[in-house]
Amino acid sequence: MDNQFNKALRLLDFGKVDKAVEILKELLVKSKEEKNDLYFIRISCILGEIYFENEVFDVAKNYLTNVVSTKYSNDLVNYERTIAKELLQKIDI
Secondary structure (H helix, E strand, O other): OHHHHHHHHHHHHOOOHHHHHHHHHHHHHHHHHOOOHHHHHHHHHHHHHHHHHOOOHHHHHHHHHHHHHOOOOOHHHHHHHHHHHHHHHHHHO
16 A cells, blocks of 8 residues: 555656546545555545645545544644644635
């Protein structure tokens, strides 16, 4: 999963958003199946940000809600949770 995740991030860096989103959605399903909450949260946050930036707020809200509602007791996801909360507040305004 690490390689595909890193590939998606690189694609985003190069502006290949559609291909990156395709990979991230596949990884999101896989992370959920494998109960890998760390990746589930990180991928949900990235997808939420992408849809927010493209003003697809209803889809963004679903992904960002995943970030804040998934229980994960590790501070590795503090950044993602902060971003998700800020974007959700902007959507709800």
